[in-house]
Amino acid sequence: MSNGVNNVMQKIEVDNFSSKDKANLNFWLSMVEKYDYDKILSICLSAGTTPDIAERIANEIDVNLNEEDKEIVSMSEVRKLIFALLYKYDWEAAKRFKTDEIYIRTNSEKFEVFRREKITKSLVKETGITENQANAISMDVEKFIRHLNLTYISSALIREITNVRLLEYGLEEARKKYTRIGLPIYDIEQMISKGASTDIKRENANLQHTPETINWIISGETLEQYAMMKLFPQHLLDPHISGDYHVHILSNAATRPNCIQHVPSLFFKYGLKVDGTGTHTSIAGPAKHLSVAIQHCAKIMLASQTQMAGGQSIDCFNVWLAPFLKGLSDESVRRAAQEFIYELNQSYVARGGQVVFSNILFEFGIPNWLKNVPAIGPSGKEAGVYGDYEEESIRFLREYTKIKIKGDHVGKQHMWPNDVYKVRKGDFEKYPEEMKLVHEFMAKYGTPYIANGLPEWQTENFNYMGCRTRLDAAYAGVWGSQRTGNDIYITLNLPRIAYEAREDDNKFFEILNKRLSKMAEILLIKHKISEDLLHKQHLLKFLSQKMGDEEYYNFMNTTKTFGYTGLTEAVKFHTGNHLHENKDAQEFGVKIIKRIREYAGECTKVHCLRFSVIASPAETCAARLAKIDIAKFGKNVINAGTKEAPYYTNSHMVRMDANFPLAEKIKIEEAYHPLTNGGHILHIWLGEQSPSADSLLEMSKKICQKDIGFFAYTKDFSVCTPCSNFEYGLKPKCENCGSEDLSRYSRITGYYQKVEGWNPSKKQELKDRFRYGVGNCGCD
Ligand SMILES: [Zn+2]
Incomplete structure (x- = not known):
């Protein structure tokens, strides 16, 4: 033990002010006193910590200040450090370390001295109330906090106290703007230990219990609260809360639309930038081979999923790919299809630990609306019209379906993508072999869907996603x-x-x-x-x-x-x-x-x-x-x-x-x-x-x-x-x-x-x- 500590020990023994006076005196002294190693020891010991900890704190501060700093820094500034270190090594002593200063623990684990003006400023900035109102409220808040006699207070708690005052002042709208959103500690612990698997709030079962899922749910909860507080007016949300109706995927309302049907031929023509700009990732040029084109299709869905709440879909999948099949063996086509299926099913590393909700639609042959459309083939070049590729289109459907029927390595069904087969007039008669194959697939796993184009009310182009969302030509052709x-x-x-x-x-x-x-x-x-x-x-x-x-x-x-x-x-x-x-x-x-x-x-x-x-x-x-x-x-x-x-x-x-x-x-x-x-x-x-x-x-x-x-x-x-x-x-x-x-x-x-x-x-x-x-x- 150093001499300094002994001196301080003696000093403390003669020091018998009432604790309130002591605090005041310490405060004023600290404002004028320059940096002093022994003083730090003394402060720590008077807070009731052990000499070892006091010395450790004093050393830690001393090592971190260079000689120049020691000349200019005042004890009032050092007190913040002392408090932070006491908080770290001896929580009880930190609580006893009382001065007139109230320390705020901010988000980044830093301590700051409480300043009322900060509340006033933030109230005016964030809620738009008048400065007079804000002043009155912040004074109330300060009074309350001092009355609590706390050693430190978190900025989150100050906000909560301020919100109560806003309510007392009848400023409910301001409170909604000022409130902090997030989750109770208990909920986060439950989520980590048990997952959210049985939570009624879950919008879908397509989530496994993983660290990524926990992030996804926590951020979703926060954004949902934001949507409820800020995005939609109360008179529209109250009926959601009370059950007149249910607004879906509120957690995504602030940041994303729901779902999309993709047209891969545009990426075949212009190449693929998965970040949309090409500045953050490698840019792929127009695909030259089927295996690349089909990988691009998977990447399109993966990339787009980061910007949408719901499903990713490709209509007429086999038609867009057909120009890439020229000259390929059935075996090569099957291998490409297999790569695509595995890519989508094994994308569990994607956003939120959630596999892409993917969906593809097959045409038997080429639908009329695409027959005379210029086809985009290898290297982004035009290669006739899609009507020229009927044989390739149906061949892809066939080979893909065979791979799906096979299942995965252990014979389990491939869960993704959802496969939708579009049936048009005459298809049952014209494609008996493929129809049989598709129904073998259904008989084995039950996973595919049929989109029926035969009813009168169906338009020339209609499509469905596996979640049943439907689009047709009636609105915009x-x-x-x-x-x-x-x-x-x-x-x-x-x-x-x-x-x-x-x-x-x-x-x-x-x-x-x-x-x-x-x-x-x-x-x-x-x-x-x-x-x-x-x-x-x-x-x-x-x-x-x-x-x-x-x-x-x-x-x-x-x-x-x-x-x-x-x-x-x-x-x-x-x-x-x-x-x-x-x-x-x-x-x-x-x-x-x-x-x-x-x-x-x-x-x-x-x-x-x-x-x-x-x-x-x-x-x-x-x-x-x-x-x-x-x-x-x-x-x-x-x-x-x-x-x-x-x-x-x-x-x-x-x-x-x-x-x-x-x-x-x-x-x-x-x-x-x-x-x-x-x-x-x-x-x-x-x-x-x-x-x-x-x-x-x-x-x-x-x-x-x-x-x-x-x-x-x-x-x-x-x-x-x-x-x-x-x-x-x-x-x-x-x-x-x-x-x-x-x-x-x-x-x-x-x-x-x-x-x-x-x-x-x-x-x-x-x-x-x-x-x-x-x-x-x-x-x-
Ligand atoms: Zn078994």
């Missing part, structure tokens, strides 16, 4: 469904309207109209946000990059979409019957959706923007809305699930457990497909059954004669972790090795996911699903 997608959609809680209307038709439509007008306001605000992101903040550089003279993303053609859920429950409450139980119930259901479509049409006219109607996937909100309604309306609520896991039936679908022929289900649901220009799907739940490809093909032919625009057969299956055994059905244990460590898969709303990741209400729905047999579907 055949190219109007390309390089664009959905900007945002909102799901309307239909049963809620029924409870409020109390069986009064007029009242029902009166409430419906009011809700729709609020939803339209939100859709328009979001349009403005996305437009600013693109052209003011320049945040979406991949989307806004130029392709020739044009911007790649056709933002003005994006859809602003009204969705809905629980039609059958709404109708049941209103008329006494479910959609499938009674003709009047079905008629009332159609009337409701017609009105929504009509309203969307009116919005399109008035605002010159593309408003549409979707049969919402509602993966999460079907449960959320039912829960809120049960809390509000109690036992009057028509609940499709159980007390523990309630839900409303998806969009206009018949009840999941309705046990009646598929033909009857189709008859009811086909009425809604022509009305939902923003998307729809018919689910045929097969469960464990393994129908032959032939019987599925026969069934598809029949379904394509109906007004069904989009459909999929869903098979459930289980894959054993230890032995990779693949079995149909959701099995409790492996039939091969007896292990209970199985992954069970089914289609959640649009896409396949591991059942373990589903929310409780979706799991309940899975139990309730009525599985159809094939061959006795009753279709004629």
Whole structure:
């Protein structure tokens, strides 16, 4: 122990001021005193720490100051360092280290002396209140803080205290602007230890528990709070919170639009800049070979996913690629397809630890609208027209489908991309071999979809993503469904309207109209946000990059979409019957959706923007809305699930457990497909059954004669972790090795996911699903 410390020890013994006076004296002394090593020891010891720690602190400060500094630095400045080090080595002593100074612990772990003027300034700057108001508030805050007699206070806590004062002053709007957003410590710990797998707020099950996912969820939570506080006005968000409707992907509203259909031929022509500018990454020139062209397709989706909340899709995939197939063997084509599939399925390193929600659409041959369009081939050169490549286009479809049928290394299905086969008039007759192959794929895994172009109401170009989002040529011609997608959609809680209307038709439509007008306001605000992101903040550089003279993303053609859920429950409450139980119930259901479509049409006219109607996937909100309604309306609520896991039936679908022929289900649901220009799907739940490809093909032919625009057969299956055994059905244990460590898969709303990741209400729905047999579907 140095002499200095001894001296200080003696000094402390004679020092018997009251603690308050001592603090004052110390404070004033420190203002005039120059740097002094012994003084530091003395201060530390008087705070009650051990001589060892005191010496350590004094040394640490001494080593860090050079001789010149020691000449000019005052003890008042050193006191900050002393406090910081006491805080580090002896928390109790730091608490006792009291002076008139209040130290603020800022975000970067630095300590600053409290200054009231800082609060005043930030209040004026951030909230726009007057300086007088800000002054009065900051004085109140200072008084309160001094009264607490704290050793230090965090800047976050000062903000919270200031917010309480803002509320007391009646400045609620200012408080909303001034508030800090983030997550409670408890929530973050839960997320790290357990993941957010059963959180009702999750928008989709396509997330694994990884460090990246935790980042994604935490940032999403913060941005969602921001959206709620700042992006949309209260009168539009209150109905979201109270459950009149559900605004989807609020966590992305501030930074991204929803989804897109890509046109890879533009990248084949101009080359690929995945950052949109080429300044941060390598620039690839126009692809020369199929294997490069197809890699570019994967990269387009990966790059674009960083700028969008939802799905990435490529329409007419095999058509764009066809010019690259000339002279290649089937084996080379299969290898390229395989590279593409693995690239997308193994992109778990992507944003948020979330694999890209990817989707590709196949044409049987070349659709009319592309037949005379100049084809872009190797090296970005024009190579005839797409109509010249019918053979290559169908060959790609064939070889790709074969690879998908094979499954992965252990025979498990490739989950991505979602494959959509577009059926046009005459395709069943013209391409029997390929149709059979596609149905073998369906019979094996159930994953592909059919987009049915046969109904009258389908346009020359129509497309769907695996999440059912739909675009067609009706709004802006055949190219109007390309390089664009959905900007945002909102799901309307239909049963809620029924409870409020109390069986009064007029009242029902009166409430419906009011809700729709609020939803339209939100859709328009979001349009403005996305437009600013693109052209003011320049945040979406991949989307806004130029392709020739044009911007790649056709933002003005994006859809602003009204969705809905629980039609059958709404109708049941209103008329006494479910959609499938009674003709009047079905008629009332159609009337409701017609009105929504009509309203969307009116919005399109008035605002010159593309408003549409979707049969919402509602993966999460079907449960959320039912829960809120049960809390509000109690036992009057028509609940499709159980007390523990309630839900409303998806969009206009018949009840999941309705046990009646598929033909009857189709008859009811086909009425809604022509009305939902923003998307729809018919689910045929097969469960464990393994129908032959032939019987599925026969069934598809029949379904394509109906007004069904989009459909999929869903098979459930289980894959054993230890032995990779693949079995149909959701099995409790492996039939091969007896292990209970199985992954069970089914289609959640649009896409396949591991059942373990589903929310409780979706799991309940899975139990309730009525599985159809094939061959006795009753279709004629
Ligand atoms: Zn096994």
